[in-house]
Amino acid sequence: MVDDSLLPPTIALKTHDLARQKACATQTLFPGTCVVTVEALETALLPSEKGQRCDFCLCRPLEAKRLARCSGCAEFWYCGPICQKMQWNKHHRRICKRYNRYLASQEYQSLSISERVDSALLSHLAAATLSPESDRVGLQAKLSAPALVFFDLMKGPVVNRRSLPLVGLDSSNRTFVEGAEDMYSRFGNNNFIVHSHLNSCAHGIFPLASRLFNHSCDPNCVAKYRFTRGKPVIMEVVAISTIAMSEELTIPYLDPALPFQTRQEALSVNYGFRCSCSVCTFQKNVSAPPPHANLETELCDFVDSHIIPLYPSQDSKMEQGDTIGTRRSLPDRLYPVLHADYLPGLAEEFSRASHEGEYDRALASGRTLLALYFVLYPPYYPQIGMHALEITKTAWNAVVTCEQEHGDNVVRVTEYEKLARFYYNVTVGVIELLGPEGDEGGPLEELHVMRSLLQP
Numbered sequence: 001m002v003d004d005s006l007l008p009p010t011i012a013l014k015t016h017d018l019a020r021q022k023a024c025a026t027q028t029l030f031p032g033t034c035v036v037t038v039e040a041l042e043t044a045l046l047p048s049e050k051g052q053r054c055d056f057c058l059c060r061p062l063e064a065k066r067l068a069r070c071s072g073c074a075e076f077w078y079c080g081p082i083c084q085k086m087q088w089n090k091h092h093r094r095i096c097k098r099y100n101r102y103l104a105s106q107e108y109q110s111l112s113i114s115e116r117v118d119s120a121l122l123s124h125l126a127a128a129t130l131s132p133e134s135d136r137v138g139l140q141a142k143l144s145a146p147a148l149v150f151f152d153l154m155k156g157p158v159v160n161r162r163s164l165p166l167v168g169l170d171s172s173n174r175t176f177v178e179g180a181e182d183m184y185s186r187f188g189n190n191n192f193i194v195h196s197h198l199n200s201c202a203h204g205i206f207p208l209a210s211r212l213f214n215h216s217c218d219p220n221c222v223a224k225y226r227f228t229r230g231k232p233v234i235m236e237v238v239a240i241s242t243i244a245m246s247e248e249l250t251i252p253y254l255d256p257a258l259p260f261q262t263r264q265e266a267l268s269v270n271y272g273f274r275c276s277c278s279v280c281t282f283q284k285n286v287s288a289p290p291p292h293a294n295l296e297t298e299l300c301d302f303v304d305s306h307i308i309p310l311y312p313s314q315d316s317k318m319e320q321g322d323t324i325g326t327r328r329s330l331p332d333r334l335y336p337v338l339h340a341d342y343l344p345g346l347a348e349e350f351s352r353a354s355h356e357g358e359y360d361r362a363l364a365s366g367r368t369l370l371a372l373y374f375v376l377y378p379p380y381y382p383q384i385g386m387h388a389l390e391i392t393k394t395a396w397n398a399v400v401t402c403e404q405e406h407g408d409n410v411v412r413v414t415e416y417e418k419l420a421r422f423y424y425n426v427t428v429g430v431i432e433l434l435g436p437e438g439d440e441g442g443p444l445e446e447l448h449v450m451r452s453l454l455q456p
């Protein structure tokens, strides 16, 4: 059981039919409320981020300052002696000497990128919590409260799980092997992808968050990450809709915009359950035929008349029910928007056109993509804000280019400016509500710049 002192007063654990327990609100929670803060028990950087961030706090180095490399294995980088010492005492002293042999091993080399990160993460966790000299029971008594929460987490499905090599695993030591196996059984369904401004940078274990939050494809909370020099990474779980007292708090284990079948398969393989949230219940009974010629116009008209009027203004916040209601009342003619190829096609078109300076095309596909996000995601979902910011910048680039090339065409310039203001307002509603996260700079700073550019 979880020690009650670990729970914030706004959350209570109650029994769940399938998922053992669920976290429920003990009072009404409003969008933007941070419902819980959880420190990382362990993290491991993605290979592409190694040497770009501190291996302990995940911060990028300050300008003109380089990261210091571990002189033992030369495979870990730190922003300073505080981080290096913390990591050394936690687990690195146990694995440093063996790290190069582990990286060069055939077992490690045969892993996918994601498995490599999990293998490193599991190695850190094993080195931090298992000691070959102690027996498991004796060791548990010495474990920290978060580590004890980790060992109490639900085990994941065993299908399709191949064992991961661990740094310093002594296969003749049964205590260590069994301890590592015990941890691995709770691994896939309990670790998180740490991200900064929606870009993945590491995998991490945040035991209390794993213990509290079940999945929904229509979540009322999302996780964001805070990096501070010299400190472990922090996860903050933020409410993205009004959550009534006794209502379950949920997060997404995967992207809710993925097609229904893809979501169901991933949840079944990685987490061992089939989702029956309101969105899945709706999408299960809906076929998604290929897009038809008028789809773009009809989707945008639908969103303009049904969703945009609900979109947050300063004195009205959207309720969670609003998008579920909209999804349930999605007209049959719009079912093709749920087709697996529709979203990737639009995203590719927007990205290509905005990079190549085809602003009218980019603004058209960007608008349709945003309309689709409004249908697929709950209000205040981070992707909505990030995409709205991209279109704001595209509209502003169109203003600048139009002024340079057709300075006399005031009407066109004004039109682009109007669009930039509209998307800016959508962005502010979401990004400011979610608050700071990830690396310094990012969307909040970009919004600041856009605000000054758009001042009348």
Ligand SMILES: C[S@@+](CC[C@H](N)C(=O)[O-])C[C@H]1O[C@@H](n2cnc3c(N)ncnc32)[C@H](O)[C@@H]1O
Pocket: 016, 018, 019, 020, 021, 022, 153, 154, 155, 156, 189, 190, 209, 210, 211, 212, 213, 214, 215, 216, 270, 271, 272, 273, 274, 275, 276
């Ligand atoms: C991170 S744990 C969730 C915490 C769990 N409620 C507990 O009491 O420890 C993930 C596991 O919870 C279960 N689970 C999470 N969301 C679920 C859902 N929507 N429906 C059924 N089972 C779910 C699955 O077994 C999954 O592998």
